[in-house]
Amino acid sequence: MGAVAGHGVGAPAEAPELASTVQGDGQAERTQGKHAEAILKLEPPQAAFTLKYRGEAKRMQGKYAEAIVHFDRALKLAPQDADALKFRGEAKRMQGKYAEAIVDFDQALKLAPQDADALKCRGEAKCEQGKHAEAMVDFEKALKLEPGSLESQPDSEAMWFYNRYFDLRSLSGQISPSSRWAIVGAGPVGLCLALSLAEYQMDAGFAEPREPLITVYESRWLVPSEGGGWKRNPDPAVRARDQVVTVQDAVVQLFSEAVQTCFEGERVWLHSRNVPVAEIEDKLLCKAQEAPFSRYIRIEKSERLTRRKDQAEFIQALPADFIVAADGAASLSRRAFPSKFVCPHSRGFSTEEQRIRLAETENGYAHADHVLGIILQQDARPPQEQSLNVIFTLAQNVYLLNSQKGSKGFLNIRVTKEEYDEIYRATGQRGCSFGSPIQLKLEESLDADDVNAFHKVKLPWLRRRIEEGLKLFGMRTEHMLGITGFQLMPAYVQHFCHVMQGEGRSDQQRVLLLAGDAAISHHFWPGRGLNTGLKSVKAIVRMLKSPTVAEGLRRYNSFMTKLRVREMQGRSGSMMPKSLQLDWGSQLLTNSGNGHQQMLLDCWHSAKTTDDLIPAAKTSEATNRDSFLRTCKLWRDFLERQPGWSHDAVTDDLLQTRIMTAVAKPKALELHMMVRSAFDNGPGRASGWPTSRQGGREVDPADDQHWA
Ligand SMILES: Cc1cc2nc3c(=O)[nH]c(=O)nc-3n(C[C@H](O)[C@H](O)[C@H](O)COP(=O)(O)OP(=O)(O)OC[C@H]3O[C@@H](n4cnc5c(N)ncnc54)[C@H](O)[C@@H]3O)c2cc1C
Structure with a gap:
């Protein structure tokens, strides 16, 4: 929950009962429902303040669309009501409409510039947009107005984002081309990253490194090949990888010609090719073991771990400056570092998965x-x-x-x-x-x-x-x-890197990044999982050109957040509304x-x-x-x-x-x-896939606007 819902500061004296319910402990959560019900009965029903608090009650129940209807009506009657604007902004933020939310917070702050709560809300929305530096300006202003207000709300998203920002700021130095990399997971994203990093090192003039600086650890599908090196375990029971994926031409073209050859496929859909995912992996694995890449990349078969604690120890012991977890949607690496990639107080947080489940962020979505x-x-x-x-x-x-x-x-x-x-x-x-x-x-x-x-x-x-x-x-x-x-169940993280300061045996500062499905896993119907993963690879390589480690990670984080909003709320979300769920229930069951x-x-x-x-x-x-x-x-x-x-x-x-x-x-x-x-896409448009909800500009790691 955001600052408004999690704490009483947002609720003015008009609704004391509302303020008293939201003190941020378990009791508040329990009584919130009752008070929300009471507020829904407020009279007179058409008064601006009644509409505003009814809207707020709906928002607390997770009914954002209904809440916004109430706030709209309240604001028609009282357009200068800063609280109504702030509440509406928060409802929009929860819907993933960060830009619209910020417009409301801006207006609320014009009317009430001293409202520390509105500043924190805007800061949170900016973090969700990947604009961390701007968000920190808001958080710091809020702190000046109410010293200690962030610390007094340790379970707020604002505090969590604030801490993540300070983790990044604690990093010193520049990214060196001779940095050591460990990649956990030899799926298409992990292998493609290894090849791209190797090309970066070649371009940086590392003709003959003494030993490979990039190691890929795969725990599942490799067996030794006859001529040395590794190949896919031919036993189909080991790893069923039968899906054919559609990879966008524009995404493949982000890579070198050598890498592009691993993505050749049949032209089926527009501007893309269809390729069996196993074929992509086999080609990438082969390439990584051939010259010149083999001089830069080492492939290792790692032990198959199942416990978070063991995985955390494994990662902490890796001899690398940068570690990238590309170990898929169920990523044990992500789960091994609780609360580092997701704020545990955010709506939709799953403790088990250490991710936000898209479906649980908005009342209008189906569970799965x-x-x-x-x-x-x-x-x-x-x-x-x-x-x-x-x-x-x-x-x-x-x-x-x-x-x-x-x-x-x-x-x-x-x-x-x-x-x-x-x-x-x-x-x-x-x-x-x-x-x-x-x-x-x-x-x-x-x-x-x-x-x-x-x-x-x-x-x-x-x-x-x-x-x-x-x-x-x-x-x-x-x-x-x-x-x-x-x-x-589409799901994602809110922060894409974790600074490991003195963790494990090393007292060195190292970074764990998430990429591919480990970071953002899609509803695959609109077909973008691997495309998103490949964009995260390109973003890591672009990050290397940043002047400092801290700046590079800030940019990676910011880019990934924009990509997440586009792909999760924009594309996967289009498949999840309850209205698009199949509605024949149990009518045909035996x-x-x-x-x-x-x-x-x-x-x-x-x-x-x-x-x-x-x-x-x-x-x-x-x-x-x-x-x-x-x-x-x-x-x-x-x-x-x-x-x-x-x-x-x-x-x-x-x-x-x-x-x-x-x-x-x-x-x-x-x-x-x-x-x-079939979804009705509107007059003159074909119905079927909800394409009218999926369109819009792509988020592209090569685009300076998205990288800023
Ligand atoms: C039916 C279906 C259709 C799809 N269609 C499309 C599509 O049309 N377009 C599209 O872009 N995407 C599509 N996708 C999604 C796409 O397949 C995934 O997004 C993509 O495979 C993710 O790649 P990844 O490398 O991040 O993760 P994965 O492919 O899951 O690879 C993770 C790797 O990490 C390894 N690993 C796991 N745990 C560990 C560990 N602890 N230590 C070491 N290694 C580990 C695994 O063995 C695996 O090799 C589809 C998916 C499905 C299931």
Whole structure:
């Protein structure tokens, strides 16, 4: 919570009960709800101050959008109310709208320049924007107005950010090209960083270092190769890396030609290429072990640790000046240093993960998205044109195919929470996360046209959902290699480096940086995880050109914060609103004991005009088919207008045949789900992916404005 919510200083005398509830201890948290309820009953309902405190009560409940509506109305009646402006700014900050929040704080401070609380709020918003130096000016002004006010609020975000800033300021000296680097994790981000650092050292004139100054530690997927060095462990059980990722051309072009060759792939989407992530890693690993890179980089297999304490000791003992944790979303390195990368008092903080869970920062987000990943087997020939695959994927939010040649990669299927829980129960699986997905066994093959097939297997709805997805992209069950399932919970850190002063055996000052998924992990539907990770690599290399270590880290931190706001709140957030969640709950689940299944089938045969999924699917089949065809045509027209779209034209006839007539046409039920899942992007724009919420300028490490 921010300064306003965490402490009473923000609440003036008009609402003494509000002020008395927010003294910042556990009691306040417990009573806050009751007082918020009382405030919601304040009279008269249309008075400016009632609206203001109702808004504040909503804000305390995490209902930011509703709070802002109240503040807007209060400010219409009393535009000079500095508190209402401050409260609205805080609600906007919690929504991740930092620039808008700062406009409100600026205005509040014009009206009440002595308001130390507003200064702290603005400082926090500036930290969240990566403008740490400006934030410190605000914090210091606040301290002058209320000496000791930060220290008296040790559990405020302002205090936490303030301390992180002082950690950075304590660093002395310049970044030397002969610094030693340790990179934990040989995923695409760790390996790409090693190559980029080596190139930096070569450019700095280190023709023949006595020994490599860059070491990459990987604990999972390496085995010794016959000719010396390391290669991927061929045992698929060791590390399933079947996803095909879309990497943006603009991101790949940030790197040297040598590195770019590791990202060659098929052109499927606009301005990008599709590459299996395992192929990227294999090429990067090979390159790191070839001359000239092998003289600069050492690869080591590290012990697979599981306890935070052991990982902290491992990191503290590494012989390096800079350590980069690129050990993925579940990063043990991040978790080994509690409260260093995330303020434990921030909304959405997860103690277990040591990250902020995006979904928990805003009341309007769903807790998690639930996805099945169908691992596909590559066909000799693409089962369907990639142009159609892209169009069908963009036109809805249930199925996502990201593949090479139309069949290597993953078919992803979003399911509801209830469906996901049912899969758990039926398969006897325990909780799983993105990092360790569940693995399902395949059922025996089914006749896809047989509606009574619902009866035949344990999870008939699941079988059918998968088959329909495969069919949409021209495939059959024979293309399936396996099924995984995971919860998607986008998450991030607030601070991207930790100064290790005299920690462990060394009394030297060293720095631990976070990069890649360890720092920011996405909702992968809009496909930007690796792109973000590669930008963090480029930012680390750019950091090396800063005049001092402190300045370099400040800039890295600031850049990463801007990138996080763009990618998390901007892109991953677009997939998380409750309004975009699939809404058929448990309607299709098997419940053989009480005849529920039979009821569903009866329902299917005698459709009623209710909003229930099955009857609605039946009655609206013709409309749905027209609507899906129209949407696909809009996407086709949009894509074919774009420079760089590299596919043959998709004719109306082809679309018509696939959606309306051919055997491959989607069944009424799944078609209904797809149409229902589509996001309305506004008049004249194709519905489907929430692209109207995802647009905007990219944050680019080569852009001086983003680097400032
Ligand atoms: C289905 C799916 C589709 C995706 N699609 C896209 C897409 O289209 N576009 C896109 O940009 N991104 C996409 N992503 C995301 C992308 O795959 C990740 O963002 C990317 O792999 C992150 O790279 P990383 O190197 O940071 O982490 P990882 O790839 O997770 O690598 C981390 C490495 O660290 C190692 N490691 C872990 N712990 C330790 C330890 N304690 N010590 C030493 N080593 C350790 C691991 O073995 C691993 O090699 C997708 C992801 C999925 C699952």
